[in-house]
Amino acid sequence: MSITRDEFIPRPGVVNKQGYLPDPEELVCIEVPKVFDQCLIKRCLIFDDGPDTDDTDEELRSDPIDNPRIFIGCRDFDLKLCSVEKFPIAGKPGFKKVIISFVISFFADFIDTCGKTQNELFEISRTEVIPKLYCPDSIAQISASFVPVCNSRDLDPEIVKLEMVAECLDGTFTCDCDGNEVLDVTLGFHLIVKCELIVQLLIPAYGYCPVPNQCDEEPEENPCERFERAPVPKFFPDQMLDPLFCNCSEDDD
Template sequence: MSINFKKFVPRPGLVNKQGRLPDPAELVCIEVPKVFDQCLIKRCLVYCEGPDTETTDCELRSDPLINPKRYISSRDFKITLLSVDKIPLKKDHGFKKIILNYIISFYADYIDCDGRTKSEFYEINRTDVIGKFYCPDSISQSTTTLEEEPYDNNLIKLEMVADVLHGEILKDDHGDEVLDVTLGYYIVVKCELVVQLLIPAYDYCPVPRVPCKEEPEDDPCEVFEKSPVPKFYPDQNLDPLFNDPENSDKDDLD
C-alpha cells in the first residue's frame, strides 16, 4: 500500500514500525565527522606519591586545608586534550599507536569546623597509550577561505564521565590536614574523519507551528495545599513472616 506523501509531515521522531514512511524526497550529500574507531579507557585512581601509574596519581591530594571537617561531594568535571601523538604501524595500514596527554579538572567541596562550605580545585595531568588504533589519514586535503593553513579533518575526540568515589580528610607527613580523593572515570577515545555522506532526506525540517509556552508562576501556598500529605517514616526493610508457597515450590525444584 502506497503512502500519501501529502499527509506525511516530516519531523524528528521515533520510527517504530516499518512501512510508515514514504519514499524520501531526495538524496543529499552532507559533510559530517564519521567515527572510524573508538575504545574505552577506564581508571580508578587514588593518591600516591611518585610517578603516576594506572591506579595512582600524585595530584589527587589537596593543598593544606584550614580546619576541615568533612568532605561533601565533587562537581564541574572537565577534560582538556593537550596533545596527541600518532605513530603509524608499518605492518597495519591505517592503524596507529596513539599517545594521549590530557588534563582532568574538578572541584571538591568540604565543610570546615565553622560550618562553612569551601572548595578545593584539582587538576590532574594524565598520559595514556593506545597500542593499536584504526585512525586512517584523509586522502584529500581541505582548506577554507578563513584559514591560511590546511585544515586537518582527522580528529581525535575524548568523551568523559567522571566522579569522585571517595574523599578522606587526613594528616600528611608534615602534620597538615589535606583532602585525598579517589577518582573514577570513563573516557571514550574516538578517531573521527570529516567525510561526505550520501543520505536520504525528505526536506528541511519544518518550522514549528506550536509557539513557545511560558509557564505561569504558581502560588507556593496553592501548590502546598494541593500536595498530598508526605510519608513521615521510611519504608521498613523486613523479611516476610511466612514463606510464599509458590516460591518455596520453585526453590525445591531448583
C-alpha cells in the same frame, strides 16, 4: 499501511513502527565527522608520590587546608585534550599507536569545623597510551574559506576526540610530610578515545526541519490552588519486607 506525505510532519523522534514512514524527499550529501575506531579507558586512581601509574596519581592531593571536617564530593568536571601523537604500526595499514595527554579538572567540596563549605581545585594531568587504534590517513586535503572570503585556512580532516564521565569515589583528610592537613581524593573515570575523519555521507532526507512551535509561557498560578489539586501524600514510607511464601510451585521441585 504507511502514512502519506501530507500526513507526515518531519521532525526528530523515535521510529517505533517499521514501514510507516513515507519515501524520503531526496538524497543529500552531508559532511560530518565519522568514527572509524574507538576504545574505552577505565581508571580508578588514588594519591601516591612519584610517577603516575594506571592506579595512582600524585596530583590527587590538595594544597594544605584549614580545619577540614567532612568531605562532601566533587563537581564541575572538565576535560582538556593537550596533545596527540600517532605512530604507524608496521604491517598493519591504517592502525596507529596513539599517545594522548589531557587534563581533568574539578572542584572538591568539604565542610570545615566552623560549618562553612570550602572547596579545592584539582587539575590532574594524565598521559594514556592506546597500543592500537584504527586511524587511517585522509586521502583528501581540506581547505575552507571563512568570512571574509580572503581568510582561509587548512583543516585537519583527522580528529582524535575524548569523551569522559568522571566522579570522586572517596575523599580522605590526612597529614602530609610537613604536618599540614590535606585532602586525598580517589578519582574514577571512563574515557572514550575516538578516531574520526571528516567524510561525505549520502543520506535520505525529508527536507529542512520545520519551524518549531512557539515557546510556551508558564502562567502564574495561585500556590494554594496548586496545593488543593495535588494528591494526598503517603504518610509512611513503603516497608521493605520479604514475601511470606515462596512463589515457586510444587512442580518446580
